[in-house]
Amino acid sequence: MFCEDFQTLPTGGASTLKWGIDTEHGTLTVERGGRDGQKVLRVHTEGNGRAFLKVDDFTPPGNSFFGRVRLRVKEFPVAPDWAHYTLIEATGDGPEIVRPLGGQYVPEVDGGVALWGVGADGGPTGDWTNWRESAPSRAGVWQCLEWRMDATDNRISLWFDGVAKPDLTVSTHDHGGNDVDFVFPRFDTLKLGWQLYQGNPTPAAYDVWLDDIALSTQRVGCAT
Template sequence: MYSILVLLCSIVSAQLIFEENFDSLESLDSQSFKIKTSGTAKASLISSANGNKAMKLDIESNGAAFLAPNDFSPENGDFFGRFRIQTNFPNDPNFAHWINVQFTGKGAPDLVRPVGGQLVNNQNSFGIGADAGPTGDWTDFDPNVPATLSTRCIEFQVSASGNFINTFFDGEDQPSLTASKTKHSIHSGNKDAPFILPKANAIQFGWQVFQPNSGKFTVMIDDIAIGTDRIGCN
């Protein structure tokens, strides 16, 4: 049911800050990143028949597993990210919130979540959000961008200097999944507080549902890259 992700990545113009497609690794013990888990979550390296590799996360309920690159400090807090993911999503409770990417910045309380989503009335939809900063805990999900089992290539742009976040799914811009100083907190949070992006100095890719739930999640993540320019999915 869960296939190995096929890598068809061609990185040409972007200056890379971090890149990991797992193919050259023998384990997830690496000098370039750390694996962080909680609960009973497990992370493993798996291979396909053609030799390509991916990171597999096995997680129950609200356990968490993330890959965190070392020495992450993009100039001016501006960067692009890209990864491929395939996962199942929670069936309970209603309004369960999950994340795939989260970053933080030195001296700022904000937990910024450019890629995540929420279960609302039996549908999981992708969303963008934050927590712990002046704007509070919010997730702006879009029912028109449903979260399904199919593999997606997800890109995101973070600009601390311009104070905005953009997202792209399978190469297509997602204008509903963006955030800026004034565009945020549609769903909960403090709508009146300006959303000021911190300059990122830590980021992680993976999976967590924050609410206790009955789910067992098999998450496949591959082709992670961070660069100074848009990286692309081809």
């Protein structure tokens, strides 16, 4: 349904008819910083800014789809406590904003650690991030991240480097202790990049590199 590896784009400020840009206190730049010198998309933000590649007019059949992206994050927040970040966000005609990949800096675990977690905002469930101690956010390394959005029970599943992470799965009646139903909107937009929601974070700026984005009705995997 969508793919982008940035190899045909010129280096410099990102511009293409294939996808849009959503930024505030942030930039998107195509540069040679990937594996084996390949072109990648550098996402840079200042403070609690945002910078996203935006896939519009995205209407997956049955409101379900698989996604894959390779990414490297320079650093994750270490302040303030509970700093919340998003890398992938799906929206549509309903109030729920669905975040299949994001996380939080959790001061209560190991003296403070950034942990991956699926989350959402708006709608009946409000703002939540279902982080897990078993899924620390790793900085400075390339990872292959896959996710599945299954509308039959509003289920989100994740794989890291080809390995399933069932502890991060959320669904209608299992999404971080909330006692109201979690329901997908009818998706029409998907965004990939970075957003941090708290002001005056540490570090004060963030860099994320993205490559090999794919959205499909079937699982793509990391070998392709």
